Amino acid sequence: MPLLRKLGLVGAVSLAGVATYVLGIQQNWYGQPWQAGEITAPPASKHEAVAERAVAQAEAISAVGAEGDKQILFGDLHVHTSLSLDAYLSALPLMQGEGVHPPADACDFARYCSSLDFWSINDHAESITPDRWMETKDTIRQCNAVAGDPENPDVVAYLGWEWTQMGLTPENHYGHKNVVLLDTEEDKVPTRPIAAMGTALTTIQNAESGAKKFLLPALDPKNRQIYYDFERFIQDGKTELCPQGVDVRDLPNDCIEYTETPAELFAKLKQWDFPTMVIPHGNAVGHHNPQGASWMNQLTSGNHDPEMQSMIEVYSGHGNSEEYRKFLAYAEDEEGNPYCPEPTDNYKPMCWRAGEIIEARCLKEGESAQECNDRAVITRQYAIEAGHLNFAVVGRSELEEWLDAGECTDCFQAVANLRPDTTVQAALAVRNFKAGPGESERFKFAIMAASDNHTGRAGTGFKEIGRHNAADISGPKAEWLSRIMNGMPNEPLTQPVAIDGHNTEANTRFTERTRNFVYTGGLIATHSPSRDRKAIWDAMKRKEVYGTSGPRILLWFDLLDDEGNKPMGSELEMAEMPRFRVRAVGSFKQKPGCPDYAVTGLTSERLENLCYGECYNPGDERHKIERIEVVKITPQITPDEKLGDLIEDTWKVFECDDQGQGCAVEFEDADFAEASRDSLYYVRAIQEPTPTINGGNLRCEYDENGQCIKVNPCYINERTDYADDCLAPSEHRAWSSPIFVDYAQEQGSEG
Known part of the structure; x- marks a missing residue:
């Protein structure tokens, strides 16, 4: 067979192989069906x-x-x-x-x-x-x-x-x-x-x-x-x-x-x-x-x-x-039109920071102060209209530019971009x-x-x-891949970009920031x-x-009653002063590795792959309870009552002298009868600070006025070492269910 014919045949076969391979991918020939896995019985x-x-x-x-x-x-x-x-x-x-x-x-x-x-x-x-x-x-x-x-x-x-x-x-x-x-x-x-x-x-x-x-x-x-x-x-x-x-x-x-x-x-x-x-x-x-x-x-x-x-x-x-929290990330005027609210103590809305970023870029480019201020105003309006995509109005913004805007800076292990009106306290x-x-x-x-x-x-x-294993931290390791998968960013812009806040396909590269929460x-x-x-x-x-x-953490919270104490979660009516008792015991300090039953029950490979080599493995010593905090909420009695005025956090605080035995306190609400309105109470048992993954969130550096001037976030990609757990001290806690005490009008008190 002539050489050219042989080469042609080889080329045709190769082309057919490539075509078959491409068709196989297109038709899902190579994908295996889902498997539910096998369970290991305990020893x-x-x-x-x-x-x-x-x-x-x-x-x-x-x-x-x-x-x-x-x-x-x-x-x-x-x-x-x-x-x-x-x-x-x-x-x-x-x-x-x-x-x-x-x-x-x-x-x-x-x-x-x-x-x-x-x-x-x-x-x-x-x-x-x-x-x-x-x-x-x-x-x-x-x-x-x-x-x-x-x-x-x-x-x-x-x-x-x-x-x-x-x-x-x-x-x-x-x-x-x-x-x-x-x-x-x-x-x-x-x-x-x-x-x-x-x-x-x-x-x-x-x-x-x-x-x-x-x-x-x-x-x-x-x-x-x-x-x-x-x-x-x-x-x-x-x-x-x-x-x-x-x-x-x-x-x-x-x-x-x-x-x-x-x-x-x-x-x-x-x-x-x-x-x-x-x-x-x-x-x-x-x-x-x-x-x-x-x-x-x-x-x-x-x-x-x-x-x-x-x-x-x-x-x-x-x-x-x-x-x-009483801060506002979003506001509406009397006609229902949204606008960007001004910063308050310890809080700067994302929309406001968006304006600051564009203004700073504008000034750096040499434009007049008035021109740059006008752009900042437009940017804030674009940002408030973009909803949760507000960061996208700033072309190619980097995580560090936003500092701690939009975050609850004094919340325990805060969620990203806290929405106050949908918190648990707001619901109650x-x-x-x-x-x-x-x-x-x-x-x-x-x-x-x-x-x-x-x-x-x-x-x-x-x-x-x-x-990455325990805290659902995932994402592309390579920064270049992150940018490809999230859409190549625009060059830094000095003009804002209008974004449809309802567009769920818009760039969502802000994931890096939320992973710090x-x-x-x-x-x-x-x-x-x-x-x-x-x-x-x-x-x-x-x-x-x-x-x-x-x-x-072990926690008990009871309303004390002569007819039998009422545990957390109870609902009752009363007119007299309610009295409560709290008891809390810290969690066990953990030993490294896994207990014998885990080592016996699982293969070493599965123990490493599934448990990442660590298990719940309590020692004999417990962490100390530092204090008990009490939250009191009086639900609205008129529609115009502001929620922030009804939530007393923290209503009472009791310091604990825990030497290993735990902490027990009692308290009462002497104002309940006089206030004559429904109330609910729950407690937090606060444990001594311990190193915690993402305990520092964005890890701000502050100026003499307490303002965040620089952040040091933990990245998904190679900018942060994969083995770095980004630990910072945090006061872990237990939250009791509330005891709901509705005010009962005393019989014979009317007329």
């Missing part, structure tokens, strides 16, 4: 460790003088695996991810690494197809099946999902909610989870083949199989949506069910009529909530169900959503004065905390080790008479729960 030593913990807790209860036959159990009711699309994306190697973590990983982590008493799976319903829901149910059942005696299991696993809603305006925004189910049997759980209509669902449903199919394997060819599998996961998630207006039991089994409002979600859950809890979370996080959002639209139109929705998540890996203070049938007058939330972890790691807050996450604690799933569930329904920022 007998795990049950022995659980029994030893109960003994140690009993000793602490005795030392602090607490009474009763209930034990405190710790759990995490907000856990994502790679079944959630955002979690899968973070697992990719180009995002410095470790690979997928299926539901079985969450069970093993809760059992061996964090040694929780209970947990729930809460993947985003938007990416849970019927097949994936079946796999999730099977995994939760297996996790419980190997837990030992159902009345005394080593860990209880609950089934659930997340309803993920983000409205573009305050009127249509309701936020994220976790749905948790009591039972796991096939005939006692919904046939399908219920998603929220919105960006997440439409993104999955409208996913089309594109350049990313070829780009990701090309950028990281050695890990190309992972990207093929990811693309297969996306395409397999495109399932037909269920028809609307049909009873849940009459819907097809092979569709994705959705609702647009909490009222519709509650209605569907009532049709199923299974024991269910709905837990709102992340409500004060700026990039999750539009400017101007508040709790009021959830007290109307049936958007709150106090029977199902009785708890709220105060803290998670996204930070602390508790604290109300607001009242609906036009409540009609099917509407609620007030929220009477119990307080809990969780991790919101996205790598299947339930309860990661046991040690402040492994910033990510933490290892919190826990929910219950006062339960036993370890079985129904006892734990009943404790949560009684609101006998509290939250911690991660450490397993």
